[in-house]
Amino acid sequence: MTRTVDVVVIGAGVAGLSTALGLAATRDVLLLSAGDGSTPWAQGGVSAAYGEDDPLDHARDTDIAGAGFCDLRNVRALVEEGPQRLAELIAQGARFDRDDDGSLSRTLEGGHGRSRIVHAGGDATGAEVHRALRSALQLTGVQTMDGRTIGLIKSDSGRIVGVLVETGTEITRIDARAVVLATGGVGNAYLASTNPPTVRGDGIALALRAGASVVDMEFVQFHPTALFTGETGGQLPLVTEAVRGEGAVLRDMHGRRIMAGRHPRADLAPRDVVAREVEATMRRDGSDHVWLDATSIAPDVLRQRFPTVLASCARIGVDLLSEQIPVAPAEHFLCGGIRTDRDGATDVPGLYAVGEVAATGVHGANRLASNSLLEGLVFGRRVATALTLDLPATDHGHSHELALNHDREPERVRAILTKYAGIRRDGAGLNAAADELEPLGTGPLATVARSVIAAATTRQDSRGCHWRSDYPHSDERWDEHIVVRLDKDDRPTTRQLLHATTQ
Ligand SMILES: Cc1cc2nc3c(=O)[nH]c(=O)nc-3n(C[C@H](O)[C@H](O)[C@H](O)COP(=O)(O)OP(=O)(O)OC[C@H]3O[C@@H](n4cnc5c(N)ncnc54)[C@H](O)[C@@H]3O)c2cc1C
Known part of the structure; x- marks a missing residue:
């Protein structure tokens, strides 16, 4: 038809x-x-x-x-x-x-x-x-x-x-x-995300397959406060940043404030900064979550401003009004x-x-x-x-028709991207990711994952939400955008494009 x-x-x-x-x-x-x-x-x-x-x-x-x-x-x-x-x-x-x-x-x-x-x-x-x-x-x-x-x-x-x-x-x-x-x-190219399952990068794969360029794929933002439900995959409920905007603070397993002294805006620092501190705290404490403490906010304000968050918390048996709630970063x-x-x-x-x-x-x-x-x-x-x-x-x-191929092993692709291209990355892990993705075909999820990995591998510095532990600083030699296209075998190739500073 x-x-x-x-x-x-x-x-x-x-x-x-x-x-x-x-x-x-x-x-x-x-x-x-x-x-x-x-x-x-x-x-x-x-x-x-x-x-x-x-x-x-x-x-x-x-x-x-x-x-x-x-x-x-x-x-x-x-x-x-x-x-x-x-x-x-x-x-x-x-x-x-x-x-x-x-x-x-x-x-x-x-x-x-x-x-x-x-x-x-x-x-x-x-x-x-x-x-x-x-x-x-x-x-x-x-x-x-x-x-x-x-x-x-x-x-x-x-x-x-x-x-x-x-x-x-x-x-x-x-x-x-x-x-x-x-x-x-x-979102759905990762194991856990705040996005619903329909959001899986199809547009990126369609555009690449049509010969278009994608850019800045290494900059995947992780929200620092998805509700920790105990589930390790799928769509996780979000605890909006506005809760911190009203005065909530992040605490570690020992009750210490995570963001105090880490950034002039403390708990309201940009997302990448907060997500990195939360990830580092979890790694240091060997925990799978941290705590968000909103108990200093008046219950009426919480009820009026955050009915969705309150309901999500209630579903896992925690009360935002009177107790700390467990949170962890998610794509x-x-x-x-x-x-x-x-x-x-x-x-x-x-x-x-x-x-x-x-x-x-x-x-x-x-x-x-x-x-x-x-x-x-x-x-x-x-x-x-x-x-x-x-x-x-x-x-x-x-x-001619440029149909997407099927993803043969979506769960495997998600696991690889989550393991190697999360908040913290390094060259060895990114190379391993490329190797592990290699046999997994050229379906849309695999194409998206390869593009993120290719861009993250190419960029040898840290800035924004791309953080490499082997290149932990921002380096002006990398004031360049990483552009990804597909070659004739549907594999990503990268090139660099100078960042324009004109206003
Ligand atoms: C939990 C959560 C909280 C957020 N909070 C905020 C916030 O407070 N403020 C803010 O500014 N942003 C927020 N964001 C981000 C913001 O919601 C999204 O970036 C924005 O809504 C994206 O809009 P979009 O129209 O680009 O895509 P989407 O709203 O994701 O819509 C994508 C559409 O594409 C369709 N689609 C995908 N693939 C195909 C396909 N192959 N064929 C046909 N249809 C397809 C889907 O079915 C869907 O209809 C939040 C995101 C989440 C997940």
Whole structure:
């Protein structure tokens, strides 16, 4: 079966929904989804600098958290266009929490110099953003379809002209003038992640297979405080950083504060710093978790602000109001991804990427908290604007299908990536990972894992969320981005690209 539309958007999270909404009035759009991604799970909020806050302060905090490795022009687009996108979301019906005087409540999270995180339902921001965007989409003529995209179609002239979608036992071919990948991160390539199972790096594998470049794949962010449930794999509940924003502190097995004296912002240091300290504490104490102590926060505040976290804690029999809760780091967010310009264009004509799967450089080497829902809103609109202004012409030439191979041993791939490309890495481990991945085929998970390993092996310094114990310092000789592409045998090759410092 074959269908034809102007634009196929793959992924129905904040990025895909924003893109589809922005195109609804001008283009014939089909939105594909393999189920809910990370968006409805987002807790803490959306960052936005408005009023007495200055977008340039937000940009500065973003670049500091990103270890000075951000694309500053794109960061400016993020922070300057963000408040407008947020206002439109509110106009579309999103209900954010408000103070008694009616103004939006704003809280603090790690790495932010001031309270600029707006939230909904206390700690259920993603669910509200998702609900509002989906409701708005229902009022448009955008068609939707459930199914997993398993391949892209490329014309002989090198343009992406469609997709292959698996629905049950059927495979549908959809021809399009442009394809937008909005497939989220790579959480399910690791054993334990805060991401749901649908988020497994398919977009990265599809883009690589189509000949596109991915970049900054070594910068995989680990959240320092996933709830330690005793499970060693699957999706772990998150304890949002906003709990620390309200005053909670991390403690080791002996009750000592972990972050005191380790960073000027202590428990609200950027995520990579906190995750590394937590990992080092666990290693030193031989424990599989540390403690988060929120008992100094008034119970009413905890009940009102963190109903989701309270419920997760209750499910494992701990009470956030009166006792310390067990937490441990888990894979959380991919800072790198498919290399795009500010309007989502990849280096393959007809192929675009947006949201967590894309790398515009706004996260640098480490994402600032609550910047990624904002990224989806801002860059989703930018891609839609670009494709409204200028949609590639239909390519009537011959084409060929680039279907993904099957992963033969997903659990093995996950175990290897988790063991060797977690918070702490070293050359010997990364080489072992490459060897162990070698016989495991060229399915999407194996391709994602190889890309992370290749980038992490190449980068011989430490910065942001890439930390190598054999090269523990940041080295300006590595002020270069690692770009990964696939060779003719579908194996990653890397090249280095100088980091642009222009604003
Ligand atoms: C627990 C948690 C808490 C978070 N808290 C915050 C927060 O407070 N603030 C913040 O800014 N960010 C937060 N984040 C990060 C943020 O939620 C994500 O980065 C963001 O939602 C990603 O949006 P996205 O649209 O790019 O992808 P996603 O929302 O992950 O959506 C991906 C979509 O792609 C689809 N898909 C994937 N592969 C295929 C395929 N092969 N075929 C078809 N469809 C496919 C999925 O089905 C899904 O619809 C959090 C993340 C998690 C997991």
